Amino acid sequence: MTDMSDDERKIMQSHVAYWSDLLKRATAIVYGPVFDPEGGYGVGVVSVDSEEQLKQIIAADPANGLNEYEFYPMKAVFKKDDTQ
Structure with a gap:
């Protein structure tokens, strides 16, 4: 994350724009970088109908x-709409 080339930085800017669009469409619930001292990475939580869609x-x-990329299914106990 801290030593990206200019080309990698451009790709990552496009990556953020892509995920921002998924957030606006409510496909992504939350996403962002994780600043792990062992090495940074990103996490995203999405709402999809199938593994194929993901x-x-x-x-x-x-x-x-x-x-x-790694992905794992999650059963949501509470969703935003359920708690309002």
């Missing part, structure tokens, strides 16, 4: 190839 989101991410 794979499509990852495939279309401008940083795919620069970033590595």
